[in-house]
Amino acid sequence: MDKVVIGVDVGGTKTTAALATRSGQIIKLMRVQTKREEGAEGGFKAICKMVQNLLEEAKKHELNVIGIGVGFGGPVDFERGVVYLSHHVHGWENFPLRAELEKRFGIATFVDNDANAGTLGEWMFGAGKGINDLLYVNIGTGIGGGIISGGSLVRGWKNLAGEIGHMTVNPNGPVCNCGRKGCLEALASGEAIGREGTKRFGRTMKSEEVFQLADQDNEIAKQIIAEAVEALAFAIGAAANLFNPKRVILGGGVGEAPEHLLIEPLKALLPRYTLPQSSEGLEIVRAQLGYDAGIMGAIALAITVRQE
């Protein structure tokens, strides 16, 4: 029987699951909405139902599911496979997700946070293919990230590595969602760009509109974007000095901004914040997986860990 894997991407209100080959081809994909008020219990039930469904699909095609990878929207103790907590849904605190899934399905399971999974996804199937030293920065509502170094995901002591979004850029900057001041996330996330647009234009504005206006040469919008890019250069430059990546991959909604507003000025600014030998030849590219990053990351997780 051919060997396949199952990936599960657990978001705040949306869970996606897929049966896939070990080269990342999706055989069947399912998506369900879950209700926040149903908490971890409702979320876990939904995961089980989808996995059960995909296992039946595999059986039908005489495929052997050798691993399950779960990308979770919140910090996870990777070694023990236990969720620390969800920022969006109650009841996930210390939930032993790996053990519960392995008990039910008897298949080796790996649980990680979605930023790590996303990093593995871009590395295996996206803009990081074949690059063993890379930095992935996901710039959406918030900013998350992950690091591949020497062909391995950098996890750190408690699997909390990659938090470039909470690097302090300006100690006197705006207050961040984490409660501290001047984090990258508070200066360059979609939310931060929207906040500045709202403030400086005097009406509610999202980051997409600020980018649109900047693209139309509006000076105020251009200034807002320039400040966000400067903060990104500061943080990415620091990371480049610390672990000397060959490629930086920008994902998330903001990562899809026009090159001349994001990637080009970022490249121009990096030498200000990075040693010349580390910035020389450093590539900055867009992520490739887009909307599929979550599920492809979960599939990558199942595959990668089995190869370790």
Added chain:
Amino acid sequence: MDKVVIGVDVGGTKTTAALATRSGQIIKLMRVQTKREEGAEGGFKAICKMVQNLLEEAKKHELNVIGIGVGFGGPVDFERGVVYLSHHVHGWENFPLRAELEKRFGIATFVDNDANAGTLGEWMFGAGKGINDLLYVNIGTGIGGGIISGGSLVRGWKNLAGEIGHMTVNPNGPVCNCGRKGCLEALASGEAIGREGTKRFGRTMKSEEVFQLADQDNEIAKQIIAEAVEALAFAIGAAANLFNPKRVILGGGVGEAPEHLLIEPLKALLPRYTLPQSSEGLEIVRAQLGYDAGIMGAIALAITVRQE
């Protein structure tokens, strides 16, 4: 025959070599002064002479030398074993040190920069024993560093990782030796502390004296140290968000400063620059190898790489 290794620590004007067991016990140690004006040629001759001498010593005791590790004072292409350059001695540009040594002695040889070697040394024999996620920061005249993540040294694309000394802390800060502004090294190295002492006291001063005065409660000196510690907290906090280490090891001359002037305020400041979950339980300790860091690092390099 018992298996042993040779370590060589190549500094600007001083080269140290040692025959050692694989648990790091030194059997014989040699130190020679080399002249800068003799360039790489003179330095390489000195290395060969010492290695030859130590090989004869090994033979006398019926010991089998299975590896040579060289810690070099400048950037090195680790994979190819080629020195990029020395900041102090001419003629080292693109010198194939590993190939030349292997050709002469027929023993597997590994060449790395001294910051990486020092990190491996503290990890194997010093303050980092048994800790698989650590950050080593050497605060001497300059500031170097290294990262162990998941039990491996983080090297990066071109073996240039670990350059925490050139992380920008204050974009408007003093000019650094690297030519950029406000690097950690320009704010918290021994040289930077001495420079501030000289400026604010109006007479030539070294960092040691600034620490002494601060220890005697001198307000100006205390302020200088506090500013340096704030810069260290900023940079170490950023690294902790990125790598989530369990332990931070402070080495070099400044690392030996009294705990109440360095480690204690650093611990108190870190939560300002690090996510609570990453700073919680994070240990900050002094390096243990002191003056022997260089040679123990070279020995560690020979041992570690053989175990990989």
